[in-house]
Amino acid sequence: PGHGGAPGRGAPSRRAGGFSGHSGGVVVYFGSMRTERDSLGAVEVPDDALYGIHVQRALGNFGAGGRAVRPELIRAFAVVKKACALAHRELGALPADVADAIAAACDDVSAGKHAEAFPVDALQGGAGTSTNMNVNEVLANLALLRLGGRPGDPARVHPLDHVNRGQSTNDVYPTALRIAAIRLVRELADALAQLQEALQRREREFADVPKLGRTQLMDAAPIALGQEFGAWAQAIARDRWRIYKVEERLRQINLGGTAVGTGAAADKRYVFRVAEILRELTGLGLARAEDPLDPTQNQDVFVETSGLLKACAVDLLKITGDLRLLNSGPRGGLGEIRLEARQVGSSLMPGKVNPVIPEHVAQCALRAIANDAAITLAAASGQLELNAFLPLIADALLESLALLRDATTILRARCIETLEADAAACARHLYASTAPALLLVPELGYDAAAALAKEALASGKSIRQLVGEKKLLPPERIERLFPEPLP
DSSP: TTTTSBBBBBBBBEEEEEEEEEEEEEEEEEEEEEEETTTTTEEEHHHHHOOOOHHHHHHHHHSOOOOOHHHHHHHHHHHHHHHHHHHHHHHTTTTTHOOOHHHHHHHHHHHTGGGGGOBSSSSOOTTTTTHHHHHHHHHHHHHHHTTTOTTOOOSOOOOOIIITOOOOOHHHHHHHHHHHHHHHHHHHHHHHHHHHHHHHHHHHHHOOOEEEEEEEEEEEEEEHHHHHHHHHHHHHHOOOOOHTHHHHTTEETTTTOTTTTSSSSSSSHHHHHHHHHHHHHHHHHOEEOSTHHHHOOOOHHHHHHHHHHHHHHHHHHHHHHHHHHHHHOOOOOOOSSEEEOOOOSSSSSSOOOOHHHHHHHHHHHHHHHHHHHHHHHHHHBBTTBBBBTHHHHHHHHHHHHHHHHHHHHIIIIIITTTTTEEEEHHHHHHHHHHHGGGHHHHHHOEEEEHEEEEHHHHHHHHHHHHHTTOOOOOOOHHHHHHSSSSO
């Protein structure tokens, strides 16, 4: 017999065994099943599933991406739903016991519990409705369990009438995405600050290690190894500041705007109160958008954020490329720094060790750059009052933020803080090159210095040797310009 009476909106039926659609196909489910109904008909759902009919349908529709919704987004959704439940409880629109049970369920989900209950593919149709309904159904069923009921009983706790009261996917989803993005933005900014500090420490440590500068991969003016690290630190400092500042735009939310930003079907008192409660719950300084229609329609803030992530990825790509070049060798390359040996580098060549950490970080950076293109196109594809491609924006943006946060941390801890300078290799390359000829331009003129550089290349002698042999400068002046002995 069905739980609570005959099958219907308020009483799902149950039977043993059945099939469950999943990830675009059909898989056999050997447990008992419950039958749930919506305006399209009846669907069987695994009896122990915390999700319901909408998710079951979505599992049969989507799956090409093979990617679950980002957990950061699910956790942010739960905080939004808690704010909504508390606002409606305060206004008397929800029974206190139901609102409290929903809020407690939100706490569990926002803490990362029940992750297996959110199987809908990230790249879903419907502008994120399936994610919103996944959260609604799970929270409703968790609340039911707290109240002594069983999953799938909408008469006691309804996913829409209770959990989703006064809401639309179109205001909840963008709000949750902003919260998830802000949290990751802060984590990335912290990781960049630590990387900047590590690079600045290396700048100081290597300040007295002279080396050959290179432009277009050709010998150029002498510099200190520390100066290279200092330049990297400045680039990362800019990334840190830009990413930190973008939070200001992400704080504007359209929660309470419902379907198109006008607040249709929502209590006006709730519209203003829910934003205040959400700000208190998150501590993120969230503010209701001046015109809620704007963030409902337009997703340019996510394009801006992604663009700054792309700039950060470009800097990480440049730095990791430089590290690989400086570490190249150990005998046939530059070898001016030595990266920590992390793992065996070849299944064929004995003794080979690869720069795996810079390579790993570089690939994360490339992924963030590729994600930026997807975010740009998806944001530009919105039409009139809504952007149907927000799920792609969310997936790509949150992935980029998490990737760059983790890659930045790995680069610092497993590369920058563990590498060593090879001062001998730096000196050898510097004084065997023609770069010191630059120091002779004020003394002898450009043409004479260029002639010495050409002769040095032809003879294999150093610039210092030739200046001494030709007695072009007094010995004390030579020593002052070229203080290091020949290697």
